[in-house]
Amino acid sequence: xIDFTLSxxxxxxxxxxxxxxxxxIRPMSLSMDRNKEVPEQFLRNFMRxxxxxxxxxxxxxxxxxxxxxxxxxxxPSETNRTSAIAAEELAWADAAMLLSVPGxxxxxxxxxxxxxxxxxARFFGVFKDMDKGPLKWGAYALTEPGAGSDVAGIRTSCxxxxxxxxxxxRKCYITNGARASWNVVFATxxxxxxxxxxxxxxxxxxTPGFEIGKIExxxxxxxxxxxELVFEDCRVPEENLLGGEAAYVSKEGFMTAMKTFDNTxxxxxxxxxxxxxxAYEYARDFVKDNYVLSRPxxxxxxxxxxxxxxxxxxxxARSLVYRATYMADAGIPNAKEASMSKAAAGQAATFACIEAxxxxxxxxxxxTEHALLEKWFRDIKVYDIFEGTGNIQRVVISKRLMTGxxxx
Amino acid sequence: xxxxxxxxxxxxxxQSVADFAKSTxxxxxxxxxxDRVVAADVKAGAHEMGIGLMGLPEACGGQGLGLVTSVLVxxxxxxxDAAASFGLPGPGAFGRxxxxxxxxxxxxxxxxxxxxxGGETRFGAVAWSESSPCRDRAxxxxxxxxxxxxxxxxxxxxxxxxxHSADRFLxxxxxxxxxxxxxxxxxxxxxxxxxxxxxxxxDTLGLDAADFGEVSFDNVAVTEADRLLGGxxxxxxxxxxxxKQSLVVAARAVGVARFAFEIAREHCDTRKAFGKxxxxxxxxxFALADRHMDVESARxxxxxxxxxxxxKLPEKEALIATAQATAHAxxxxxxxxxxCVGLHGGSGFIxxxxxxxxxxxxxxxxxxxxxAEQLDQVSAALDLGIALDPALVLPTPDVxxxxx
Ligand SMILES: Cc1cc2nc3c(=O)[nH]c(=O)nc-3n(C[C@H](O)[C@H](O)[C@H](O)COP(=O)(O)OP(=O)(O)OC[C@H]3O[C@@H](n4cnc5c(N)ncnc54)[C@H](O)[C@@H]3O)c2cc1C
Ligand SMILES: Cc1cc2nc3c(=O)[nH]c(=O)nc-3n(C[C@H](O)[C@H](O)[C@H](O)COP(=O)(O)OP(=O)(O)OC[C@H]3O[C@@H](n4cnc5c(N)ncnc54)[C@H](O)[C@@H]3O)c2cc1C
Numbered sequence: 069x070i071d072f073t074l075s076x077x078x079x080x081x082x083x084x085x086x087x088x089x090x091x092x093i094r095p096m097s098l099s100m101d102r103n104k105e106v107p108e109q110f111l112r113n114f115m116r117x118x119x120x121x122x123x124x125x126x127x128x129x130x131x132x133x134x135x136x137x138x139x140x141x142x143x144p145s146e147t148n149r150t151s152a153i154a155a156e157e158l159a160w161a162d163a164a165m166l167l168s169v170p171g172x173x174x175x176x177x178x179x180x181x182x183x184x185x186x187x188x189a190r191f192f193g194v195f196k197d198m199d200k201g202p203l204k205w206g207a208y209a210l211t212e213p214g215a216g217s218d219v220a221g222i223r224t225s226c227x228x229x230x231x232x233x234x235x236x237x238r239k240c241y242i243t244n245g246a247r248a249s250w251n252v253v254f255a256t257x258x259x260x261x262x263x264x265x266x267x268x269x270x271x272x273x274x275t276p277g278f279e280i281g282k283i284e285x286x287x288x289x290x291x292x293x294x295x296e297l298v299f300e301d302c303r304v305p306e307e308n309l310l311g312g313e314a315a316y317v318s319k320e321g322f323m324t325a326m327k328t329f330d331n332t333x334x335x336x337x338x339x340x341x342x343x344x345x346x347a348y349e350y351a352r353d354f355v356k357d358n359y360v361l362s363r364p365x366x367x368x369x370x371x372x373x374x375x376x377x378x379x380x381x382x383x384x385a386r387s388l389v390y391r392a393t394y395m396a397d398a399g400i401p402n403a404k405e406a407s408m409s410k411a412a413a414g415q416a417a418t419f420a421c422i423e424a425x426x427x428x429x430x431x432x433x434x435x436t437e438h439a440l441l442e443k444w445f446r447d448i449k450v451y452d453i454f455e456g457t458g459n460i461q462r463v464v465i466s467k468r469l470m471t472g473x474x475x476x
Numbered sequence: 477x478x479x480x481x482x483x484x485x486x487x488x489x490x491q492s493v494a495d496f497a498k499s500t501x502x503x504x505x506x507x508x509x510x511d512r513v514v515a516a517d518v519k520a521g522a523h524e525m526g527i528g529l530m531g532l533p534e535a536c537g538g539q540g541l542g543l544v545t546s547v548l549v550x551x552x553x554x555x556x557d558a559a560a561s562f563g564l565p566g567p568g569a570f571g572r573x574x575x576x577x578x579x580x581x582x583x584x585x586x587x588x589x590x591x592x593x594g595g596e597t598r599f600g601a602v603a604w605s606e607s608s609p610c611r612d613r614a615x616x617x618x619x620x621x622x623x624x625x626x627x628x629x630x631x632x633x634x635x636x637x638x639x640h641s642a643d644r645f646l647x648x649x650x651x652x653x654x655x656x657x658x659x660x661x662x663x664x665x666x667x668x669x670x671x672x673x674x675x676x677x678x679d680t681l682g683l684d685a686a687d688f689g690e691v692s693f694d695n696v697a698v699t700e701a702d703r704l705l706g707g708x709x710x711x712x713x714x715x716x717x718x719x720k721q722s723l724v725v726a727a728r729a730v731g732v733a734r735f736a737f738e739i740a741r742e743h744c745d746t747r748k749a750f751g752k753x754x755x756x757x758x759x760x761x762f763a764l765a766d767r768h769m770d771v772e773s774a775r776x777x778x779x780x781x782x783x784x785x786x787x788k789l790p791e792k793e794a795l796i797a798t799a800q801a802t803a804h805a806x807x808x809x810x811x812x813x814x815x816c817v818g819l820h821g822g823s824g825f826i827x828x829x830x831x832x833x834x835x836x837x838x839x840x841x842x843x844x845x846x847x848a849e850q851l852d853q854v855s856a857a858l859d860l861g862i863a864l865d866p867a868l869v870l871p872t873p874d875v876x877x878x879x880x
Contacts, residue, residue, distance in 0.1 A: 466761035
């Protein structure tokens, strides 16, 4: 049935995270941004509180590799939809905090998709005892100084020596890369082979030859760590080759590691929608409460119009997010739809953050009084860049619209 | 649970209307355009299939299906010929207005014969718009003044869809002058009533097969029984009517957008320039990617709004969803049709191809309902908590006045 209402479970997740976001996370947002850090105690509290709202459907990373959850085959999975709803709410509260939540992060999907059972147990097992022990993260390291969009152009090299792989090269802009217990690192046996030469490794913290380079100072998402990773004759045991040698015999085997974008892009899109919605609501409330020249601001039709435009672009983007996650849950190939959601959301939310400032007028740019608006404006831009830029999403879409289009 | 899957009945209906649209409407689009009317045999066929009767309650002889089914069907019609979707028989906008504003008895009296023998020749029309705003007070120029027997209507309405084909009208007029937009009323009038004069048919930019025209009322007498009171809240009922009607137009716009996108994609896939298909140039491919996003997001927003009404979600939610969906769909269809002409190059401008018609139809569609700008005022006002004024949805130059 065509339906746009949330299931009971999803409503609970949304309500729970929404109030957590409003009363617990949002009040911390500005200080975290200023201090470029999400306090550890805060993350611990958050994780404890969030547990209560976790839908059974959202995979708990620490349980990954354990016995697969029993699922009623007649009850379709809602995981992707529920995750998108949760991601929007958390990003509404604070996007940098969301990216800093302990767990496998973007490193999770490729391991889930390609990892051997042993690898899944080992690398997800790391997150088991965070309640008592230290907090832990995973990360995904693909981008290099010379190759971002052009994934086939990565130069970090790997060669087999005995039962070890030797990695050399640099990765940059890696979310949580420095603090991560392990990074999923992409390297090439031979650049001339393109993607067929790619290998993915799980490189653990402290592996000899693996060093942390620069920690970036960013426009936004300042409370979240973005790191440079340096590999100099870094020796990785062969057990850490993701999926094992067998996975690289056929090209498809490895492509599953890349296909995780089909699941992660809609989530990144959902986060963008969350930030955009934050800006929209802020501008709406500002306009409601403030009087300019003794008239209520909303009496200006042009302002109301701008507000509505922002609102409906976000709603349009959200509809594409729901569509892409619905397809993912139903097991329908969704590469095109995932990219559409990301392209639309990245743009709509950036537009929302810019417009929100303009709608509030000069006030909107006052970092002292309206620091959140200013912060969202800084945070949002990267949502049209990471996980594939807006242009790259359009490349993905175009290839699925045109016959025989390989590249531009 | 969020789901994009039509149920079995809806899929069946959508499929049969799609077949009808492709096999019966599409090949004759240019003929309907030249004749400025949908051919009688096509009207009869549509009536036989019950296309216009789906939303009509069973008590009135219809199928009593919801808005979700309507928007699925209207998209298919719009994707073949948006003009024909206005010109096919059925109670249409008139029916939606009577259902929203009238009693069950009024609905039966005025709508049941659409489903009966000869229904393919029956049309109704909603006479709301006027060619210029009332200068000395808020409200309509057209008045309905009380008389001993009921009311007497005087005035002239413009831009009335189906003005010429309709045999009955729902006329909005000023009942209490001093109350402005709060003092308007709605009346059912037969075309045969003394004093009703159907005036000039407008020559339009697009949607040639649909008729738009003027209707004058010269001392037309109506009884109290033919006044529609709109239940508990007349303004809210009127707004609901406009919302649902605009959603139907939005679904047609999605159809136009989809059709324009599809033929543009097809053309870019095959037309070669500089040694390769033009779709292999990035500027062209990215434009198509953006229009694809337009089509799909517009469709999902329209579905979402239709579902909000069918699921009886809070009215505010349904109204905002409708305003957003319609504004987005109207603009998206214009962007798609515009791009479709552009990507066809010179041939897009020539009438041998359908592209130029789609562009004209898209623009015309956007003016057949509250415009995107007006709808944005509606959703903003609702979200800001500003009191809603019926003038918000009034398709006259007066609209912006309430904000100043
Ligand atoms: C805060 C932050 C966090 C990040 N986190 C991670 C992470 O965790 N892991 C990771 O691996 N990476 C991460 N990245 C890197 C990010 O994914 C890349 O920056 C992004 O993919 C773009 O690559 P690039 O910076 O090399 O830009 P380039 O690829 O050099 O692109 C520059 C411009 O050219 C355009 N362009 C490139 N190719 C084409 C084409 N074929 N057609 C049209 N236009 C094109 C792009 O759209 C862009 O506008 C992060 C980046 C930031 C800023
Ligand atoms: C009313 C009218 C009057 C005209 N008068 C004259 C006249 O007097 N004399 C005359 O010689 N011609 C005339 N023309 C023809 C006109 O100049 C051509 O139609 C125009 O140059 C476009 O060429 P085309 O139709 O072959 O489109 P195409 O070249 O097929 O282009 C189709 C689409 O692909 C795009 N495209 C093509 N190549 C690329 C590329 N490399 N990168 C990105 N996008 C690309 C185009 O922008 C366009 O959107 C007239 C056309 C019209 C409609």
